[in-house]
Amino acid sequence: MFPKNAWYVACMPDEVADKPLGRQICGEPMVFYRNAEGAVVALEDFCPHRGAPLSLGFVREGTLVCGYHGLEMGCQGKATGMPGQRVNGFPSIRSYPVIERYGFVWVWPGDAAQADAAKLHHLEWAESAEWAYGGGLYHIGCDYRLMIDNLMDLTHETYVHANSIGQKEIDEAAPKTVAEGDAVRTSRFMENVAAPPFWQMALRGNGLADDVPVDRWQVCHFTPPSHVLIEVGVAHAGHGGYHAPADKKASSIVVDFITPETETSIWYFWGMARNFRPDDAALTASIREGQGKIFSEDLQMLERQQQNLLRWPERNLLKLNIDAGGVMSRRVIDRLVAQERGQTGVPQAEATRVIPVRTAT
Amino acid sequence: MFPKNAWYVACMPDEVADKPLGRQICGEPMVFYRNAEGAVVALEDFCPHRGAPLSLGFVREGTLVCGYHGLEMGCQGKATGMPGQRVNGFPSIRSYPVIERYGFVWVWPGDAAQADAAKLHHLEWAESAEWAYGGGLYHIGCDYRLMIDNLMDLTHETYVHANSIGQKEIDEAAPKTVAEGDAVRTSRFMENVAAPPFWQMALRGNGLADDVPVDRWQVCHFTPPSHVLIEVGVAHAGHGGYHAPADKKASSIVVDFITPETETSIWYFWGMARNFRPDDAALTASIREGQGKIFSEDLQMLERQQQNLLRWPERNLLKLNIDAGGVMSRRVIDRLVAQERGQTGVPQAEATRVIPVRTAT
Amino acid sequence: MFPKNAWYVACMPDEVADKPLGRQICGEPMVFYRNAEGAVVALEDFCPHRGAPLSLGFVREGTLVCGYHGLEMGCQGKATGMPGQRVNGFPSIRSYPVIERYGFVWVWPGDAAQADAAKLHHLEWAESAEWAYGGGLYHIGCDYRLMIDNLMDLTHETYVHANSIGQKEIDEAAPKTVAEGDAVRTSRFMENVAAPPFWQMALRGNGLADDVPVDRWQVCHFTPPSHVLIEVGVAHAGHGGYHAPADKKASSIVVDFITPETETSIWYFWGMARNFRPDDAALTASIREGQGKIFSEDLQMLERQQQNLLRWPERNLLKLNIDAGGVMSRRVIDRLVAQERGQTGVPQAEATRVIPVRTAT
16 A cells, blocks of 8 residues: 555666666556666556566667567657557557656656656755765565654664664653654654764764764654655764754764555665765765665564564554654555545555554553 | 367476476376386376375386385376285376377376377477487476467567577568468568578588578477477578578478476477488587577566566457467467367357457558 | 464474574464573564564563564563553563473463463473483474374385385384374384394494394374374394393384474474483484484475375375374364364364275275
């Protein structure tokens, strides 16, 4: 269950270079390639001739050619040629709106008529020369909402990432969650704590002492359909924390674009944007490597959690204060899915899966 | 969906030597072994005692012995002995008619009463000293009819086998397809073209210049249930092509015996028979190696095509002129299956899968 | 289909040391760990917070802590703490009765109210200093009852274990099977035979000549739910066989604790207890290695037999005299399962799988 009328990250630009890329997005097998102008095109990965995947074909001067019998497919999903054939009567395949922006290729798996580039939120860090970005891609066997839960409740850092970004003060600082329209924000502030290893590294990378008390913050922003951007940072204690001047802090934005592949698997585009030493490529690589290791620690937990939920579909999970970010994000998702289905409420079949509010805290 | 009252290639003779061979044919798990006379026997791979696969047993002086508790199984599927037991009352298992001929072991998975060696078509190349044969076996995850389609439409050579036997003139020469009774023949002739690499090799192997224009031909013969023999060759241009004298051409027969394992997997026995330098074992090995590489290029395409068709079962595929060979072959298969089911038409459940005729060309 | 109100071997004590152990028993995913007193605890492997497997967590001073968000789980399945949360209202998870005894950890997957340590049968060899034990664990993809059949009919030794413990005289000596309450005993005695390789080794290990005729015995004891202990041995011929004095024989007990994982997979705890040279650790290791090799020979047969039975669910298997041990054991199991279901007979759904009595012998 996912909104289909939305922009999802499909791939990174360098994944679509000379050869077509086959990738399933929101249950739709798609092929991505670049046309003669270099623009990325997304089509159903199905040749109307004999059903071969077009992603096994090749690109000839910007035209996608089926690798089985040479059908040439146009950017709109209409065959444009085939050796010895008149293709006018061939059935079309779907084409999907695509935008290449902010260092990602975005696809709209739903109703193309509703696709609008203006609906893609602005990402300041992706366009400014004052910021640097590094990231990667993981394939994980879980419902995309489990990953949203994960990212909107960072108390898991203390357990899953105990040796890098976790610290007991995360548990001790209650988060605050607010919803504004379709956006959800969960904030946590910790004052006068020791910086954990990852942040010591970041402080050093920013030319700051790493052995003094710091104020630390985590502000998680969910926006539909499944994007979580997290402002994170530490400042030398007593200088204003989140609002401290640039020469007293190390901060960055954890970038999480979660694209459903199927109901129980995702393409997880993770990364970090920082606004200090943006030209230091070695630092970018170092942070990327560290983050990649940390984020890989979540994979087994998410996949095994998914398996447990599939085995016990009738069990209700708890909704504690720390879970409020995920819970509110799911409500936004439920509402959007219901809207797509032309209904005013969540459809019955899905409603049985909705987690009841508990008052355990 | 496959005809069961037909001779299928089960294995190559050397696959049934000292030990029993377990192999599923047309959905039937079978065990093959040689009896005391050296004749191949095929039985259900199921011991009537406790259900163990007989193929895990052994052959003692021509008798198949279950490897679990020693039941001795006779050639007709009737237990002949077991230590300490009277076996008269034991239930029988099915035995399947078998013929070993033409360098293959053939099995009849259907009604044994209808099995007749005369129904096995004659293979001249397999018995004549003027011919040599080399081949191999691939296991592929696709409906056997997708492989028939593949072999009856060789325009795929230009794309799948671009570096060996493909050339653009294949696309340019329209094929001609005719049906005669249960046989289907698709022919294509190309005049005054350059020989592609595989055929240059064959010309040299036959002591002929490889850098002169040639006439090239492909004549695909389908016969039920799923056998495709393809006469292929090149002749120095202007000497009669297909009918050119032996010292002006290199020709051979591509041999394709496609045996369904399940509805979506096959045992694909491929090979090549040639009538030049039949005693040159090194040439046989060389051709076999080349053909093995070329034919392996089809595997991924066929398996991914199968997956696409399973995902979109409601989609109709196109039936272009180049597809006529496969389309007509499928009609023969449909008719034979319908006959087996004692019906005059294709049964309803299957009819929904039949590809509608399109007039796109 | 398995009795759940019974003690099953869950694991060996050293499998639950510092870290929790996740293992599915009788279809129930469980987590095992040691509490502050060192006692093994078994709980559902499901954190009531968000469904994560508790077995991915850790043990802190005898308390199981969820590795996702730090929920602390008590021995009775009731959360005892969680950072920043009041856990009183959290739903409980199941806890399972556990006993650690005889060198194994036993679990009761059914109704805890009926669990009683007195229902665990006494194992003299596991407590006496005159006995030594060595064993191992295999995971096998078959119904646990196929393994019971296997162990209650040792004629398979002649075929599956031809080079170690099999010999033709096993087939020749008819077994005798008797049921006493819920226990089933199948006995076989062979007089004046040659000792097969494994027993020659055991005779030498016991300081006895290995090249003289022996009397050999096998007495298989089934007790519910799925335990098979087999008294096996050889004595120099003419000294009383099973009843021969200790200095004339080599004997031991084959230990088989078969724990269903699912309907078609098992945890197979195998081993051998012997009452000669109990302090000879090298001999224990040598026997263990030999037995491990021999018992691994059954795996493929059992898994392929299982696959055959799944493919032909409607086929009835034979029930010969040699199968009486397995047949009677299954009757005990059927009766216990029926009791659990509060019925007087075997439920209908299972009845169709019951093997009819044959009179083939």
